[in-house]
Amino acid sequence: MVLEQPPASLVPALQKLHAARSTVGSATQRVIDFVLEHPNDVIHLSVTEVAEGSNSSEATVVRLFQNLGFKSYQDFKIRLSQSLVPTTRSFERRIESGDTAYTIFQKVFATSSLTLSDTLEHLEPAALERSVDLLIRARRITFVGVGGSGIVALDAHHKFFKLGLFCEAVPDPHNAAQVAALLGPDDVMVAISHSGTTQDVLHAVRIAKDNNASLIALTGLARSPLSKLADVTLNTTSPESRYRSEAVASRIAQLCIVDALVVALYLRDEERLGRHWQRARTALTEKRV
Amino acid sequence: MVLEQPPASLVPALQKLHAARSTVGSATQRVIDFVLEHPNDVIHLSVTEVAEGSNSSEATVVRLFQNLGFKSYQDFKIRLSQSLVPTTRSFERRIESGDTAYTIFQKVFATSSLTLSDTLEHLEPAALERSVDLLIRARRITFVGVGGSGIVALDAHHKFFKLGLFCEAVPDPHNAAQVAALLGPDDVMVAISHSGTTQDVLHAVRIAKDNNASLIALTGLARSPLSKLADVTLNTTSPESRYRSEAVASRIAQLCIVDALVVALYLRDEERLGRHWQRARTALTEKRV
DNA sequence: TTTTTCTTGTAATTTTATTTCATCACATTA
DNA sequence: TAATGTGATGAAATAAAATTACAAGAAAAA
Known part of the structure; x- marks a missing residue:
């Protein structure tokens, strides 16, 4: 078995195992x-227990981890436990009637954090690139969402606006359809709906598609009517929780997606967008004490 | 040494050690x-090495961890290594010009996650309880914030509103002062400003204080003019980052604080608020496909 | 003071990890 | 086809680590 010295290992322990799998013998494979x-x-x-569980011998187990570059089997276990840490177990996040304010905060924050990492894990790199492509070329960008998602739309508008992009937020369902009717093939609509089934949003989206506008969907359910219509879907995922709807937790992730999109756009055209952003920024400073 | 069975341990391994320190003998203290x-x-x-390092014996070391509720010394090491899992180092979060969209997303999400945990760590349990006390007794709640913070105000309004509380969001600086003039001693103003120095907000806040309204400040700088005026300050903290203002990252934390406040209020008076919340929820379902 | 309780370190024991070594499987070469 | 080399494997020996038993000593209670 030939193994290069592994690189400073940003890579979690398990990935190493997976990578080595094809270069080792059968007993070692069983261990992996x-x-x-x-x-x-x-x-x-x-x-001993690992050897039994994998129908191999202690020697094989010990050698595997030494060959992979770990100082010892124990060393491997430490690394492994560190890469496995992030999931706060669900019973530790579940909010109970008797919880103190601080406990509630801990649990809400833990759930939000988990929502962020879950969402990031499920986002497809290709979808992100396409979103950025569409947005940077757009003549006009319209953010649509009602209720809670309307807030995300407003936030997105606020940030994109600072980049000097031609954009608008339509948190009002009545106006959504009308605005959609004005869009053309060079325009992008970003539709935000956690369920992906909100009637008002879908109505506006269909009109936009009829006008050949591009559509980016920000939603919480992969297989929703909304994502079927979309050119690109950016999905948020969040764990179930009592006392706090899934939609609320996923909003945090949606805002984070918006943040990241803004940064990505900025870096695509730092020259043009940077100038706008600076100007917006200095205009604000005067408002401070 | 008497130790209760530790609670499901949201507490990292080290805190247990610290808590036990005063109840154990001198050799054990040296180990701790x-x-x-x-x-x-x-x-x-x-x-053996820990025993040597602390000038005690192996037996003392082993017993300490068993008494603390760990199955074995090894078990403790696993837990410890999990609580010590290194936070994403800052150079791994720094966004560079050449980054791909996905890399940017990873970094932005990592920063947001860190912002959440940092913020939670710095929030004072007592301040949270007082906030909940003030809000649950409030006759009327006014959320004030301009620009980006205005979005937070709108979000807060949206959520508090669903609980059936009498509240309003004032994202417009012109109206803020007028609304503040209408507040009385039974009312609460929640002022949101990352810098804590926004003139428009401060102006409104002073008027509210003159009318003896209570003030909760949501800000990013502990020692700001805003927090000096406040009855309770809830602080967000976020790490520095290029291409993404601190204010933007801390907004995620502010939204999370709002989420948690809503849940905490709900649990304080589940009877009354739960009824409202259910009604608001069912009204929405009809809007879906 | 005496008795009891709790803490501690030494040493024995048990469990766990690692190394050694003979064997086997498989491929290469004669 | 047989001979030879290479690497993978497990049984057993060894080494290391963790745990327990026990007796001595310190502190607290009677």
Whole structure:
């Protein structure tokens, strides 16, 4: 078995295992498979137990991890436990009637954090690139969303506007359809709806599509009517929770997506957009004490 | 040494050690001190090495962790390594000109996540309780903020409104002062300003204080003119970052604070607020496909 | 003071990790 | 086809680490 010295390992422990899988013998492969299938258990298992679980021998287990560049089996377990940490277990996030304000804050923040990482994990790099492509070329950008999603639309408008882009937010369902009717093939509509089934939004979206405008969907359900109509879908995912609707938690992720889009656009055309942004910024400073 | 069975432990491993310190003997204290001083090294040390490092015996080390509720010394090391998982280092969050869209997303999301945990860490439990007290008793709640903070105000209004509370958002600086003039001693103003120095907001806040209204400040700088006027200050903290103003990152945390406040209020008076919330919810369902 | 309780370190024991070594499987070459 | 080399493997030996048993000593209670 030949293995290069692994790079300073930003890579979580499990990826190393996966990468090595094809270059090792059958017994060692069984060990790798076992570890990949039960990573959370392995943290608490001894060499002997792993050997038994994978129908191999202790020696094979020990050698595997040494060859992978870990100082010892224990060393591997430490690394592994560190890469497995992020999921605050759901029972630790569940809000109970008797919780103190601070406990509630802890749990709400934990859920939000989890929503962010879950969402990031499920976003497709290709979809992001396409979104940026569409937005940077757009003549005009319209953000549509009602209710809670309307807030996201306003936020997006606020930020895109600072970049000097021609854009508008339509948080009012009545106006949405009318604005959609004005869009053309060079324009982009960004439709925001957690459920992806909001009638008012769908109505506006259909009109926009009829006019050949491009459509980016920001939604919480991958297979919704809205995402079927969209050129690109950016999905948020969030864990269930009592006392706090999924929609609310996913809004945090949507705002974060907007933030990231703004930064990505900025870097695509720093020359033009940077100038606008600076001007908007200095105009604000005068308003401070 | 008497120790209650530790609660489901939202608490990182080290806090347990710290809490137990005063209830144990001198040798055990030396062990605790050693671990608290070198947590990152301990992860890789054996029982014997820890015993040597702390001038105690192996038995003392092993017993300490068993008494603290860990299954074994190894079990403790696993927990410890999980609580020590290095936060994404700042150079891994810094956005560079050449970054791909996906990389930018990773970095923006990482920064947001960090902002959330930083903010939570700095929030004072007492301040949270007082905020909830003030809000639940309020006759009328006014959210004030301009620009980006105006979005937070709107979001807060949207959510508090669903609980059936008498509230309003004033994202327009002109109206802010007028609305503030209408407030009385039973009312609460929630002022949102990242810098805590926004003239328009301060103006409105002073008027509100003159009318003896209570003031909750949502700000990003602890020692700002705004927080001096406030009865309670809820602070957001966020790491520096290029291409993305601190204000933008901290907005995520502000929204999260609002979310948590809503949940906390709800649980304080589930009877009354739950009824309202249910009604608002069912009214929405009809708008879906 | 005496008795009891709790803490501690030494040493024995058990568990766990690592190394050694003989064997086997497979590929290459004669 | 047989001979040879290479690397993977597991049984067993060894080493290391963790845990427990126990007796001595300190502190608290009677």
